[in-house]
Amino acid sequence: MTRVFVPKDVVALALGADRIARKISELGAARGATVEIVRNGSRGMFFLEPMIEVETPSGRIAYGPVSASDVASLFDANFLNGGAHALRIGKAEEHPYLAKQTRLTFARCGITDPLSLQDYEALDGWRGLSRALAIGPTAIIAEVTQSGLRGRGGAGFPTGIKWKTVADCAGDRKYVVCNADEGDSGTFADRMVLEGDPFMLIEGMAICAVAIGAKKGYVYCRSEYPHGAKTFNEALRLAREAGWLGNNIKGSGFSFDIELRMGAGAYVCGEETALLESLEGKRGIVRAKPPLPAHKGLFQQPTVVNNVLSFAAAPFILAEGGAAYASFGMGRSRGTMPLQIAGNVRYGGLFETAFGLTLGEIVEEIGGGTLSARPVRAVQCGGPLGAYFPKALFDTPFDYEAFAAKDGLIGHGGLVVFDDTVDMAEMARFAMEFCAIESCGKCTPCRIGSTRGQETIERLMKGENIAGNLTLLEDLCQTMKFGSLCALGGFAPYPVTSALRHFPEDFQPHMAAAAE
Amino acid sequence: MPKTPVFDEGRARQIIAEHLDLEGPLLPILHAFNEEFGFVSDSAVPLIADTLKLTRAEVHGVITFYHDFRREPCGRHVLKICRAEACQSLGSEAIARGALAELGVTWHGTTKDGEISVEPVYCLGLCASGPSALLDDLPIGRFDKAKLTEAIGEVSAA
Structure with missing residues (x-):
């Protein structure tokens, strides 16, 4: 029996991994080879996906990027024993792209079957939570504070301070909320955790729950991630069955459970207070702060809202100590x-x-x-x-x-x-258009400013009153930056002003726009 | 593909009842409607409002806030094409225009045969293998005209 790893990360699926898995099974059977296909997460080298790995006595040998039409030649090359082939990479972990990394959070991703509790435990899984249950809230928060971990969603707020604030709040109804509304173009790390190492997120949230005394957690996942949601839901079920979630976790007397909720295509719900409104079943309208979610969050109860990657860092921090994390x-x-x-x-x-x-x-x-x-x-x-x-x-x-x-x-x-083919005026225009589409509408600078910004850039592209419109645009960006309620309107000027400053040559009349 | 292509009040009441144990059940209910019928019918609004003790305006407000909740039936398959920056850096807008022309629709439109609705999406998390699209649950990386034709053939045959 030879184990062949074919990732089921959605990138691999998008590049034909399912077809490859089917083909390996078919050809394996036809050629009398006993092949067990394991659907792992992705190692994150997307330029090599679909990257399959074969377990051999001398380690896991990777091949990629594979297409279904390569499978026959892989069998011909005896890939089940690590045979030579044009697509042979060797051991994935020795590939420079992986060898140069420091994988603390993504240590398991791509190596394990994401839904195998055995795999998870074999590679340090649950060590952080076990220690957390043993040392209790004060010591957990001390470790997280010492680690220097800052919120990985983008704001960079110290995680230890956030947890301590909620832990210090009175009341026994508190919530742990995970922000998996990863809407930023160019990001996919949260998705890879959901699809590739979901137990790590469960463990991280449970550690937080112990620290703050919460019984209930929610993961708010964007609806654009149906595959991640499916895997994560299955992981929740398995963790519950194994006693790592639910009543009296592993006999500790501590109870905590997690529910997965789906967003509905609103980018602004990645903002933590809009996310809380959405979880409550309302329009995703940003709340004014204060009160902070730490004091009055979900259903007005003390709530920790952290990004997937922040929670995902917690198991390492608890297992190895805050100092170990902070040494990087x-x-x-x-x-x-x-x-x-x-x-x-x-x-x-x-x-x-x-x-x-x-x-x-x-x-x-x-x-x-x-x-x-x-x-x-x-x-x-x-x-x-x-x-x-x-x-x-x-x-x-x-x-x-x-x-x-x-x-x-x-x-x-x-x-x-x-x-160098990018048109930076068009990218600036798009930033304003995107903000207009996604604005929750609560504050004027964002709601009106984004539409006016888009129009102003379109005028610039047509060559209308360039000096006047540039001044107007700069002014508008200042108003949005300092007058908006949340980061959507507050940060939308960043792409615009950076494009203006660094690529001013693009803000000249555009042939096509001017001709209209 | 919707399980029940026509709105059915009995089934609608059943869906609502199934979600009443949840805290903040409105979004899960609306998702369930979307999945069952392909859209959230205006006829569902008073049913939901009465059961959850909300006003119709509140329910209407939530439905219209979120891009996912359709108020009209959609095609048998939904094609979501990414329009975000990472895909734009690889020329996604031109490819999308070609795909829309090929299907004879505009954004949010449905082909004449009712087969495919096309919607914009802002990021599928496939940003290092773009341009990207999602046809029902089938993700497509390095999206182009040939891959679109192939994928449509695949889901139509299924």
Whole structure:
């Protein structure tokens, strides 16, 4: 019996993994080979997907990118014993892309069957929660605080302080809410956790529940992730059956359960207070702060709202200690960040590393430049509300403060690469259009400003009153930045002003627009 | 593909009843309607409002806030094409225009034979293998005209 790993991460599926799995089964049977197909998560080297791995006595040998039409030749090359083939990569972990990473959060992803409790336990699963149950709330919060972990959703708020605030609130009805509304273009790390290592998220949320004294948790997952939701729901069921969720977890006397809820296509629900409104069954309208969700969150009860990656870091921190996590990183950005290298890029994928690499190293050296083989012109960092960085800023280290100093943000760690064919005025226009489509409508700067911004950029593209419209646009961006209630309207100016500052040559009359 | 293509009040009441144990059940109910009927009929609004002790305006407000909840029946299959930045960096807009022309629809439109509705989506999390699309539950990476034709053939045959 030979085990062959064929990922079921949605990237692999999108590139034909199911067909490959079927073909391997068919041809295996036809050729008298006994093959067991394991559907693992992705290792995150998307440029090699679908990447299959074969378990041999000398380790797991990877082949990729495989297509269904390669399967016959793989059998001919005796791939079940790691035979030579044009697509043979060798051991995945020895591939430079993986060898250069520091995988703390994504240590298991792509290696295990995401729904195998045995696999999870064999690779350090539940060690963090077991220790958390043993040491209790105060010591858990001390570890998380010492780790220096900051909210990985984008805001970078210290996780330990958030947990302590909720732990200190009176009342026995508290909630743990996981923000899996990963709407930023260029990001997919949360999705990979849901699809590739769901027990880690369950464990992280349970650790938080012990720390704050919550009995109920919700994961709010965007509806654009149906595959992740399906896997996560199944993981919840398995964890419950195994006694890691539900009443009296592993005889500790502590009870906690998690429910998965689906969003409904509203980007703004990634903002934590809009998310809470949505969970309550309302329109996803942003709440004014204060009160903070930590004091009055879901159903007005004390609530921790954290991103998937923040919870996912907790099992490592509890198992290995906060100091171990904090030993990675730079300045006030401690630990590792799963970078997501995306867009027009040659080696796109997930790259978990300590903070501090420069943007240029990430895009040029790790990402290998553009897929189109044309020069890189701009990189949008931190999602649709993040700034566009030109090559002149490629020496900026990947760190919360360093990016902020250059009027940018690292957000959720997504980087979208564009080549020299990009029209930056069009990207600025799109940023405003997107904000207009997704604005919840509560505050005027965002609701009206985004539409007026889109119109103003369209006028610029037509060559109308360029000086006046540029002044107007700058003014509008200031109003949105400082007058909006949440990050949607507040950050939408980042892509616009960065495009204006770094690529002013694009804000000239556009032939097509001017001709209209 | 909707399980029940026509709105049915009995089934609607049953769906609502199945969700009453949940905290904040409105979104799960609306998702269940979308899945069962392919859309949330206006006839469902008073049923939901009465049971959850909300006003019709509140229920209407929630339905219309979220992009996912359709108020009209859709095609037998739904094609979602990503229009976000990562896909744009690989020329997704031109490919999308081609796909819409090929199908003879505009965004949110349904083909004349009622087979396919096309909707924009802002990110499917396939940002390193774009341009991306989702046809029902079938994700498509490196999306182009040939892959679209192939995928449509696949779901239509199923």
